[in-house]
Amino acid sequence: MKDSHVLAALPSKADISVEKNNGIREKFSHEKLVKSLLMVGSPLWAAEKIASKVAKSAYDGIPTKEIKMLVYTSLKEIDEETADKYLAARKLKVRTSRDTIESFDQKKIEKSLIKEAGASPQLAKRIATEVWKELKKLDVEYLTAPMIREMVNTKLIEHGLEKLRRKYTRLGIPVYNITELITEGSRDNANMIHNPETVHKYVADEALKQYTLLHILPHRLADAHMSGDIHIHDLEFFAARPLNCLQHDLRLFIKHGLRVDGTGDHTSVAGPPKHLETLMNHAGEIMLAAQQNMSGGQAMSLWNVFVAPFAAKLSYDEIKQAVQMFIFNLNMAYAARGSQVPFTSINLEFAVPDFLLDVPAYGPRGEHVGVYGDFYEEARQVTRAFTEVLLEGDADGKPHLFPNTIYVIRRETLKDEFEDDLHLVHELAAKYGTAYFVNMLADYRGEMSNYMGCRTLLSDNWTGDWEKDCLRTGNLAYVTLNLPRIAYQAKDDDEIFDYLDEYLDLAIDVLKLRRKQALECLNDYNLLPFLTQEIEGENYYRIENATLSFGYVGLNEMLEYHTGNSITDPDANKFGLKVIKYLYERAQELKKETGLRWSVLQTPAESTAHRFAMLDSELHSEKAILQGKEDSYYYTNSSHVPVDSEVDIVKKIRIEEKYHPLTPGGHIFHAWLGEAQPDAQALQKFTKNICKNTDIGFWAYSNTLSFCLRCKTLMRGLQETCANCGEKDEVEWYDRITGYVQQVGRAKSSSGGWNKGKRQELLDRKRYNL
Template sequence: MKGIQFDNASQRKTYVGAVYEIGTDAIKKQILSEIDPEAADLHRSGKIHLHDLEAYGKTYNCLTLDLLKGFPFERFEQYSDSRKIMETFNYFRRMIVELANEQSGGMGFANFDEDISRIFKRCSLSPTDYNLITLRENIESFIDWINNARERCGQVSYYVSLNLGLSENDFGRAVSKFVLEYFGNSSPEYIRPNIIFKVKSGINHDPKDPNYDLFQLALSSTSRKMVPTYLLCDSAPNINVDASKIGIMGCRTRVVQNEFGEDTTIGRGNIDYITINLPRIALEIDSMNRDSDTEERIRLFKEAWLETANSVKLSLLDRYNRLSQLDVEDFPCNSAHNLWLGDVQNCRSLNEIFKNGTLSIGFIGLSEAIEILTGKRFYESQETCDVSLDFVRFMRQTVDRFRKENGLNFSLLATSGEYISGRFPDLDAKLFNHPVIEKGFYTNSFHANVDSGLSPFDKIRLEGPFHILCNGGCISYVEFSSAPLTNTLAILDIINVAVKNGVSYLGINFPVDSCLSCGQSGVFDQCPNCGGNKIKRIRRVSGYLEDLEFFTKGKKAEVATRRSNK
């Protein structure tokens, strides 16, 4: 469908996709005409971005499922062993399909391995050889399905995140093993689901740990497929939380602290997020204060950000209030399976449920903003590095204040910026002239520029301190020039340095090109095996693996600019 700009790299250009997209655009326009005019103007002008705008007041963003609370154990008890296993995955499939129609974003399994083992235990299933073979087959078929299925009229693939690695019993270990082996050995076209390996000393990190073999399997899979990514349970942001209670949702969303109960990810999600365009604010300050010194420009920058953040807060509250006024019947899958924390089946108002969710204020282009204000990239001197960290700390303190003043779970999100990484500079270019706009994309959250050429360890040390501040979620990437393949030690070294430097969540990236004629993979423009030039290019820029052909304009520009960290 020529001429249609897709917001999301996983969308496909078909007739139904076009109809869906046109409908979405119409709803977005209508919503912008109905909400607070100030927020609508900020969004239209590209100073902020209201994500999933078509869902405004209709649904929340994402959820880590509380899987066990509503699981139909009684029904399962009458099944044969192999049917119990098969029906468990059928149950997951049905839930994913239904849930995808009543929420706008992804869904997470915080402990895919342990939860399955608990279901099996409650269903009196033993880890016999036969049952383990059946489990392997069902897991492989489940992964096939997630990778290939398309939701919403067949347009968008399911954003499912499987967190695993901690379960130490036979079934739990088998789940992690089968997932990692199958995905790790799959062809480059396998890009779903999102798999997150939870690294924890005493369980899997050290050679004497019971799940050390699974960690090795994870490293081996990452070295070929970039998947899994790593949730570092022993790093500063996570060390004080029970590792079984945390998980990554979607590309980086982290929901842990709760004003209304214990710290946990399970049964909770992000309600809504809005991203603030930091380079825009910096460009405005720069254009009006050319002669001021850096300190004064930074002060004005903070002041202007705060003004925007106040508008963003009001918009998040408005969206939250509209959502809370809906009926339980608007969420049939949630009410059937009781997936949220609390009791959605017996609540008086949805506020009792959704208050457990987070309201995130995101940011993009910290590096460009600092470059506009100081003339230097933030990692080029200790001084600009300190200024950047101080600014992110200021954002976090403000978000914490919003949390306290409003009694809701506000959090600071290091936005990935899939669509906005190109939308923001396009709009800024209409108003300003500055070299940082010209490359056609803004850098992800607090990341060093993709062409920084920093060594992997320097990049980790630079970005680590930002992780604890971004309590709504963040990720750091290390970029290799090609697949490290058998060099799992290189990945292990990076993980260890990341744990020490406070990195909460880590991904290893490298380009993967795959020849569509013969299946050869590597990094090439022409296949070294058969000479073919029909090449599929798999890259990760927004937390998920994607096919480069379907990337948004901004992300294509980013990929073209990337340099490896070596």
């Protein structure tokens, strides 16, 4: 009765909002305040009394810091020890090395001393208690993990424990973490193997991430990322390599030759290529060289068309041999960041598109050799040769993982004369699942659309000039919004859009800073010489045409929490479309306001979907709608249907196609194929139906494959034992992680190239037999 009486006496605070450190407001919550007090051991009666007192003092826009001090002062009058616990949990926030913000917890110091330094539990508790006593004297808004670690090291020195201090110290990142990188590696990027270069990369990445979070980004933006409201991609590249994807124009290097360092001062300079083999070598070197200046993928569109003049008068075998050299070079050039092969994509046409038939063509020595329409048959031969090389695989029978090979389907491609070429591509899709498809028949398409990396997209919808809009530029950067968290915080439809605006404002501010940093790196710091090299009177890279994009994760989970139904429900999906259309319209407004190229994309989210879900499993444990299982939670990527949904593939298309016109910054549809190898003819028929009858813009047929490293046998499906030799420990799995096909890791191991969330998603995927 006493508790009910207190609740009944509370003043209404329905219109009072609290401003968090990142600037986002949330409704004042009596219940949340009571819960936070109970969590530090306060009796219920005291928690209710203090929450009521604070409610009376609260005003609209009150900062969380002020609320915390009101609570602390009131609690101290009742129980000083509990008040100290509350202060530690609520006032002292720690920015961790895992890019999260957490409440201070003395136990974590104790555990790390035991694990990393080998301290006894008694000694660890003694040191941690002394550190806590020092920390609570500080008047700081945030602590950092390095700050706490140095205070611990100071205490270890005071106690004469030098041996423990040496184990516990930090060299850019903790000694323990470097040891783990050397012995175990990291699974943040599935494209990276475990070797000395990756260790170097991760150590440097950690230092540059912290530099960005502490030096470049204002606190509120860093907080928004670390708390998981948004995700700022490529933090490690923000300071010195802030540009993401790049779509090259091969013609310029055909005409003017190649300076791989951008100047020719530090490397040999190549003149315009004279032979097809030389051009193949240059094409690979262009992407490898530009990778040193970019944080994302390298791509080339109209590749077979621009190469075609070099294939004139050559036999088909000579063309195929040159193309084979190009593909193997891309897959064997382990020289990109952290000992990766360059992340590359090639967009191939089945012939010369109509809009290029009368465009001037350039051939050997950079000479003008007519128009591209003169090389119609050569363009077809180059694409066919490319497909045949991919279909043959490498010497062990594995698929070539790069380049991402993207086949552009136009209305003329569906004519009978291309049936054999289309069939060959679908044999590749059926065997390895590495082919991608672009649907140029959709109503929202112009003459040109090209894709880069996992799905990022450029179209001739910026100025209307296909060259300026699609070549020598790319996606400058993107920031991803945590849509489920918005649903957990909002009470109704209106609040959903209020929170969307606040999250978008954070993303906009980050992207503006990223563009400012890019301009400084290009123009002031002389950091990106390949991109700033002058060709035909201007810088090679056209930053004025680069996109700034909003990504998003977890639309399905947002809908489940907010409407009670998943994206597969028609009414829920209507609201989902309303949400993404809102993002699209904000991007259009920003274009007019700023003169910059804003866009919306379906984030690849290789690690973001897992990171958001794991953070929300702690922060919103009672509300969170999660896929997967404990320790391997993930959100459904972008606006996709959940991977385990029991819906047929046609319904899946009908749901997801509506989002492709709203995400002009990039999108993808996944057809997860079953264990049985599909019929190429059936896939070809399905492709035609997609092009003629849907708004799907970009898609892939994805196979799961298993490869025995012992006897070199390739198998379909996720096999734990080799069907040929019986090997169990040396069987590797392959599948498409978000956009590209990559090794998952060993079948018998939980470790490997994919993080826990993506590995769980792999196991959850519903497969289709086409």
